[in-house]
Each structure stands twice: as structure tokens, then as C-alpha cells.
Amino acid sequence: MNGILLRRKGKFLLKPGDGGASAMQLAMVQQELEQLGFALTPEALERLGSQSPEQLARCLRELRATLAKTTGAHRPLRPLFPDFPAGVLRVEEAQLYQRAMFHYVTRLQLHEIEPEPSPPLRGGRALRLIGLGSAEEFEAICTRLAASPTSLSQQDKDDLAWFIDQYREQVLRMLPEHIAFKENFAFIAAALLRRAPGPRSEAFVRERLATATDALRVAVAWSAGDVSLAEPTRFGRFPRAMRRLLLHALEACGDPSEDMLRWKERWKRLGERLHPGDYRERLPATWNAFQTLREDRPHETFNGAIERELRLGRADAAAQRLSARPGELARRLDHLLRSGADPADVLQRLRAAATRVSVPVLLQLHSQLRHRGRAPLRVFFPKGDAARAWGAHDRRAPLPAGAAEAAAAICREALSERFAQRAPLGPCWIDPALRDLRAPLAQRSASRSLRTLTRGSRVTLPDARFVRLFLWWKNGRGRTDIDLSAAFFDREFGFLDTISYYNLRGYGGHHSGDIVDAPQGAAEFIDLDLPRLRESGVGFVAVSIHSFTEQPYCDLPECFAGWMARSEIDSGEPFEARTVHDRVDLASKQNSCMPFVLDLERNQAVWCDVGIGGRPRWNNAANQLSGISLILRAMQYDAAPDLYTLFELHAQARGSLVAERAQAQTVFAQDGDVGAFDIDRIRAEFL
Structure with a gap:
């Protein structure tokens, strides 16, 4: 419970205790939390003071375990060379090479050099405050997650599942009456039916199943698949009550054929599990829809009709059809305007439909129209559980004069009208x-992180000379070699150099050394001297992480990375939790990723959190430079x-x-x- 509240709100629940804790014991708690980069608010400190020594010790254990994990301090992060960074800074190239060879030849042992004691850490980031929460605040987390009108991350889903697991049917009082985002409803529905089965849960789900695709998403969520439907799902077995619920939902749609044809192969596979033939007499429309799929009967879908009209040059007819589906009209607006449709007619249709378009879609359309034609690259983040970014040259035809501005104004007016109905500010x-x-707007593939940032966001770098990157991982089923790298580019995106296991020094960057096996866990670091990098002409530092042995991150027990800010590189230990600014879990199905970029000219960190595609023979930064460069440029032109x-x-x-x-x-x-x-x-x- 407190783990969720601490992560999401920076607060914890604690009832008044039996008393007896001394001022010295309270000071020790504060000191322990300070080492992790956190401090208690006066209200929280007062509540801790009401505890007995035993209660205080239990509370400290819980706080320490959760907060240490958020920064990475729950694992020992030791570099290959124990005297890092001093050893890498002053040792000759030949000696660095000999040290690396010792690591490979002696079956991956760490060096036994006894480093000189480091002076105490000087400086550190501002402490993050931990406050006292309430049961109402805690339960509001569940309500807000369920009410989200955009996709949820895996961490969000895990927390929602915790509420359903713990509260069972009582969680229904915390769920909003209207769950706007269909993917989130599907996840909640499947979790309720699996973890809190009963008439109330079934009624909650049945009342909100409006389309065939809703039913498909619930079936996918039940089978632990991708509810965005970007990837196919291997359906599991469904209990009779679940089959009956889904089939009756299809029958209630009238004729579900068109909606089912959008996902034809998925429905064929699902039909093998639902056995609609058992209900052919009672559910004739559903049975007929499945027969349409199985027998490939001709049936034109809505999207098929739109594509046909556009292909035949009848953009005005396509616009007329799209008016029946406001969301689709908004998504295809740019295409309609550049395909010969009458701009005045299209804009009038948008104005009439805008009140029925969701806020996220209107916001995205408004932003895209405002930025149209300003950047050489278009950036795409395909739907799905895996984070990917694509960039392409913008070769779209220009829109009719004034159309983009007029459409953006319509979006803004519609948003203002929608927001004006809410409570005054x-x-x-x-x-x-x-x-x-x-x-x-889209957290579906977002990784777990210390600070929840949306892809493309920029945060100002702290006032510190050095940034220290870190990576920690542990072997999966076999030897696992994960490599931390930093690629340097100039302001025009020209490649300069890479700091990685094969190049430990250059341009003001220093690598801690390559570790190629991690049975007990291992760490790699890269130090970046920001003023020196700027003086050397470096404009961007693209941080990338590669599984050299090609295991995807999801197959590892644990893998995380992040960055620290240090005023003096030779003070403190290689890893100091109180200097950690960002930390991200790597748990995707990919084996190369770019968590963030440092924009040195603007003195900002740019949150990327995307995978790098391709399958090079050797998976490292050198062989992934084209993907790294493309993502770097794409992030500079993001119009979200x-x-x-x-x-x-x-x-x-x-x-x-x-x-x-x-x-x-x-x-x-x-x-x-x-x-x-x-x-x-x-x-x-x-x-």
C-alpha cells in the first residue's frame, strides 16, 4: 500500500503510534532517508514522533525499501575498476587494455585493486519531500487511473491490479461511472472477472461493453495480451460464464459483422475458444457474424468505404461518410484537406463534429496543425506495448491556404467550450x-521511472559540472552482457565519437569498463564532463543501452539505468542515491534502447524512452548509429x-x-x- 502511495504521491500512511520514540531515533530515520535523497515534511515527522521504537523501526524498513528501489540503491553498483573514475582518468591506454583483458581472460572477475578512500560526497540534488497521506488520497489513485482518457503504462496497470486484488468487489465503489478509454476498460474488466468474479462485477462489465471491439479487448486482456491490438494474442481458455458474457455482448450490438471484420483473424482465433455454435439459436446475429468471417462473405467495412472514396478521388464523399464518426474525421482531417475536398465543407463538418471528439484527439490535432510544415521530419510512435519511434521526411502536399490555422482555431474553440463546463479555477x-x-497522452509503453515523464519532455540539467550515467543488470537464463554507451553529435547532428566498452575515453567522457557477465549483478558507469564536451563542439549526447548477447530486457530478472549529477567527480562513492535525478527500469521486449538525450546547448535532458530497431550482427552503439541518429533528430522535431x-x-x-x-x-x-x-x-x- 505505502509502496504505491510513495511512488505516485510522495506520501505514506501511518496511524498514530504508542509513543516512546526518542529524538535521537527520529534523527537517525531522517539521516537514513537523506542518504537516499529524501526528507520528511514537518507533518510526517510529527507522526513518526508518535511511534514506539519498534513501530518506528518497522516504518523505516518500509520507507527505506521502497525509496531505495526508486533510485537504484537497493542493488550494489560497483564498477569494473574499483578506482573509477580516477583510474580511468589517469591510466595509460595500454594499461587500460591490460586491465580489460584480465577481466575477459580470468573469467570475468572484477579487479581487486584497493582504491584510495574517496572524500565525502559534496553537494547533491535537492531533497525530495515525503509527506503524510490519507486513505482518501490513496483510494483516489485507483479512481484517477481508471478515469484516465489515455493509455496506461505497465506500472499503472500493475497498481490498478493491486487495488482489484486487495479490494475485490469493493473496488467497484472506487471506479468511475464512465471509463473513457477502451483499453483501460478492457484491462479493468478482465481483472474484475478474474480476481473478483460475481454478479456485481459481471454487471459492471456488461453495462459498459458497447461494441464488438470492446469484447475483443476484454478477451485479449483476459489472455494477458496487448489490449491496443497492435500485436496478435494467443487466447487461453475461457470459463463458461466468460464465454456467455462476451457472446451476449456481441448480440447486443445488433449486427457486429463490420466491427468484427476490422480484426478478422483475431475473431477467427477467438471464435475457436468461444464456441458461438453452442448459442446459434439464442444469438443468431452473433452466429451470423462469425459465419461471415469464416466463409469470407463480401462485406464492405466503414474504413474500406473511406479508402475506396479517396482512391477514386471522391474526397467530398469521404468527408460526408466520416461525419458519422467524429474521431475518425479528426484523425483523417489532414488527409482530406490535401486530397481535394472542399476546405470550407471539411472545416464546417469538423466544427459540427468537434464537440464529440475526445480531448486527447483534439489536443493532438491542434498541436499537429500548429506545427505543420515547420520541421523536415515527421515523428511517429506506433501503437503497442513496445516503445518505438519512427522518423520520415515530411513529403505531404501543403494544405489549402489558411486551412491549418482555421482548423486549429476550431479545435481550440471546442476544447475551450469543453473545459468551461468544469469547476472554476x-x-x-x-x-x-x-x-x-x-x-x-500515451503512456502505454512508458517504462517505470523515478519521475514520470512523457516521451519528448525536456527537463533542465542541474547546476553541476558532471553527469554520471549508470546501468545495473543481472543475468537471465545465461550469460548476459549489457553495454552502456554515449554517442556524441554536434549541433547539426553530425556524429563525433562514442564512449562505450570499445572506447573508454574521449571528448570529456570516461567509461568505467566493460563487464560481460553478471551472475550476481553488475554495473557500468560513464562520466560526462559537460563544460569540456561543450568546448569540444559536442551538442548532443545520445545515451543508449544494448544487449550485446541479444537477450531482450524482459527476460532479465532486473535491469535499470539512470543518471546522477556531481559537482566534483572525485567525491563520494561511484553510486550515491542522493545524486540520482532519473532512473528507469528496462523491461521491454527489445534489446536496444535510448532512455534519454542530453541537449548541451539548451542545457536540458530530453526524455526518449524508446527502443532502437534493427538486428545488427554485433549489437552495440557502433552498429546502431543510424537508428540512434534518427531518434535523436526525431526528438528535436516532436510536435506533441x-x-x-x-x-x-x-x-x-x-x-x-x-x-x-x-x-x-x-x-x-x-x-x-x-x-x-x-x-x-x-x-x-x-x-
């Missing part, structure tokens, strides 16, 4: 730094909606904007009423 102040943070624009729309519709923070009733800032990393609240209340 009063005078609002918005931190300008929120322009660099992306709105959380930012938080500032989202909050500005809310402020103008629900209150007013003020120039001074002191004048505001509602402050949108990390230390204000709505913080940039309060993703749950943003998704549930502002999207």
Missing part, C-alpha cells in the same frame, strides 16, 4: 517551464502537445491568466497546486 499562473513538458498549452486552455476557459504567481488562486508549477509530474491528476482532471 479562478486567477491562474502557469510556469513557463511547462512549455518543455509534454502532455501525458505541451502542458503549458493544455493548462492555458483550462485557465482561459475556467478562470483567467495572471502575470504574477502571488496573484493566482491556482498555480500550475512543480511546487504549485498542479505539478508537472502529477500525471494521474492531469490525466483524470485535465484531459
Whole structure:
């Protein structure tokens, strides 16, 4: 329970205790948490003071275990060379080579060099505050996750599953009446039917199954598949009650044939498990739909009709058909406008349909229209559980004069009308730094991390000379070699050099040495001297991680990476939890990824969290440079909606904007009423 609350809200639950804890014991708790980079609020400290010594010890164990894991301090991070970084900085190339060969030849032993004691750590990031939470705040996490109008990450789903596991049918009181995002509903429905079976759960699911695709997603979620339907699923066995529920949901759709034809092969495979023939008399429409699929009967789908109209040059007819489905009209708007449709007619149809388009789709369309034609690359993040990025040259025909601006204005008006119906905010102040943070519109493939950042977001680097990258992993079923690398590019995206296991030094970067086996866990580090890198002409540092032995990260017991900021490189231990700014779990099905990029000119870290495609003969940074370079450039041209624009729309519709923070009733800032990393609240209340 406290693990979820600490991760998501920076708070913990603690009842008043029996008393007896001394001031010295409280100071020891504070000191332990400070070593991890956290501090207690006065309210939390007062509640700890009411505990007995035994209760205080239990609370400290729980806090320490959770907070250590968030930074990576729960694992020993030791470099190959115990005297890193000093050893790598001063040792000759020949000696570095001999040390590396010793590691390979002696069956991967770490070096037994006794390093000189490091001076105590000087500096560190600002401590993150841990406050006292309430049961209402804790249960609100479940409500906000379920109410999200956008996709959830795996961490989000795990937390939702915890609530359903623990509360069983009682979780129904925490679920919103309307679950807007179909993928999230499917996950919740399958979890309820599996973990809290009964009439109430079945009724909750049945009332919200509106389409054949809804039923398909629930079946996929039951079989632990990809509810986005980007990947096929191997369906498991379904109990009779589940089969009956899904088949009756199909019958309630009227004629589900068209919707089922969108996912024809999936429904064929699912039909083998549902046995619709057992219900052919009672559910004739459902039986007929399955026969249509199996016998390949001709049946034109909605999307097929749209493609036919566009192929024949009848864009106006396509626009007329799309008016019946506002979301599809918004998604295809650009295509319609550049395909010869009458711009005035298309814009009028958009205006009429905009009130029925979801907020996330309107926001994305608004942002894309505002940025259209400004960048040489278009960036795509394909739907699915695996994080991938694609970049392509923008070769689209230009839109008719004024069409993009007019369509963007329609989107803005529709959003303002929608937001004006919500509770007033009063005078609002918005931190300008929120322009660099992306709105959380798609978290489906987001990795677990210390700070929840949306792909493409930028955060200012701390005032420190050095950034230390770190990686920790443990072997899977066999020997596992994971490599940490940093590729240097100039401001024009020209490649300069790479720091990796095959090149330990250069341009102001230093690698801790290559470890090629991790039966007990292993760590690699890279130190980056930021002023020296800038002086050497480095504009970007693309951080990448590669499974040289080609196991995907999901097959490893644990793998994580991140970065620390250090004012002085020779103080403290190689890994100090209180200097960790970001940490990300690597658990995807991929074997190469780019967690983030450092933009040295703008002094920012750019959150990427994407996989690198391709299957080179040797999986390392040198053989993945084309993918690394493409992702780097794509991230610079990302046109996703930012938080500032989202909050500005809310402020103008629900209150007013003020120039001074002191004048505001509602402050949108990390230390204000709505913080940039309060993703749950943003998704549930502002999207």
C-alpha cells in the first residue's frame, strides 16, 4: 500500500503510534532517508514522533525499501575498476587494455585493486519531500487511473491490479461511472472477472461493453495480451460464464459483422475458444457474424468505404461518410484537406463534429496543425506495448491556404467550450517551464521511472559540472552482457565519437569498463564532463543501452539505468542515491534502447524512452548509429502537445491568466497546486 502511495504521491500512511520514540531515533530515520535523497515534511515527522521504537523501526524498513528501489540503491553498483573514475582518468591506454583483458581472460572477475578512500560526497540534488497521506488520497489513485482518457503504462496497470486484488468487489465503489478509454476498460474488466468474479462485477462489465471491439479487448486482456491490438494474442481458455458474457455482448450490438471484420483473424482465433455454435439459436446475429468471417462473405467495412472514396478521388464523399464518426474525421482531417475536398465543407463538418471528439484527439490535432510544415521530419510512435519511434521526411502536399490555422482555431474553440463546463479555477499562473513538458497522452509503453515523464519532455540539467550515467543488470537464463554507451553529435547532428566498452575515453567522457557477465549483478558507469564536451563542439549526447548477447530486457530478472549529477567527480562513492535525478527500469521486449538525450546547448535532458530497431550482427552503439541518429533528430522535431498549452486552455476557459504567481488562486508549477509530474491528476482532471 505505502509502496504505491510513495511512488505516485510522495506520501505514506501511518496511524498514530504508542509513543516512546526518542529524538535521537527520529534523527537517525531522517539521516537514513537523506542518504537516499529524501526528507520528511514537518507533518510526517510529527507522526513518526508518535511511534514506539519498534513501530518506528518497522516504518523505516518500509520507507527505506521502497525509496531505495526508486533510485537504484537497493542493488550494489560497483564498477569494473574499483578506482573509477580516477583510474580511468589517469591510466595509460595500454594499461587500460591490460586491465580489460584480465577481466575477459580470468573469467570475468572484477579487479581487486584497493582504491584510495574517496572524500565525502559534496553537494547533491535537492531533497525530495515525503509527506503524510490519507486513505482518501490513496483510494483516489485507483479512481484517477481508471478515469484516465489515455493509455496506461505497465506500472499503472500493475497498481490498478493491486487495488482489484486487495479490494475485490469493493473496488467497484472506487471506479468511475464512465471509463473513457477502451483499453483501460478492457484491462479493468478482465481483472474484475478474474480476481473478483460475481454478479456485481459481471454487471459492471456488461453495462459498459458497447461494441464488438470492446469484447475483443476484454478477451485479449483476459489472455494477458496487448489490449491496443497492435500485436496478435494467443487466447487461453475461457470459463463458461466468460464465454456467455462476451457472446451476449456481441448480440447486443445488433449486427457486429463490420466491427468484427476490422480484426478478422483475431475473431477467427477467438471464435475457436468461444464456441458461438453452442448459442446459434439464442444469438443468431452473433452466429451470423462469425459465419461471415469464416466463409469470407463480401462485406464492405466503414474504413474500406473511406479508402475506396479517396482512391477514386471522391474526397467530398469521404468527408460526408466520416461525419458519422467524429474521431475518425479528426484523425483523417489532414488527409482530406490535401486530397481535394472542399476546405470550407471539411472545416464546417469538423466544427459540427468537434464537440464529440475526445480531448486527447483534439489536443493532438491542434498541436499537429500548429506545427505543420515547420520541421523536415515527421515523428511517429506506433501503437503497442513496445516503445518505438519512427522518423520520415515530411513529403505531404501543403494544405489549402489558411486551412491549418482555421482548423486549429476550431479545435481550440471546442476544447475551450469543453473545459468551461468544469469547476472554476479562478486567477491562474502557469510556469513557463511547462512549455518543455509534454502532455501525458500515451503512456502505454512508458517504462517505470523515478519521475514520470512523457516521451519528448525536456527537463533542465542541474547546476553541476558532471553527469554520471549508470546501468545495473543481472543475468537471465545465461550469460548476459549489457553495454552502456554515449554517442556524441554536434549541433547539426553530425556524429563525433562514442564512449562505450570499445572506447573508454574521449571528448570529456570516461567509461568505467566493460563487464560481460553478471551472475550476481553488475554495473557500468560513464562520466560526462559537460563544460569540456561543450568546448569540444559536442551538442548532443545520445545515451543508449544494448544487449550485446541479444537477450531482450524482459527476460532479465532486473535491469535499470539512470543518471546522477556531481559537482566534483572525485567525491563520494561511484553510486550515491542522493545524486540520482532519473532512473528507469528496462523491461521491454527489445534489446536496444535510448532512455534519454542530453541537449548541451539548451542545457536540458530530453526524455526518449524508446527502443532502437534493427538486428545488427554485433549489437552495440557502433552498429546502431543510424537508428540512434534518427531518434535523436526525431526528438528535436516532436510536435506533441505541451502542458503549458493544455493548462492555458483550462485557465482561459475556467478562470483567467495572471502575470504574477502571488496573484493566482491556482498555480500550475512543480511546487504549485498542479505539478508537472502529477500525471494521474492531469490525466483524470485535465484531459
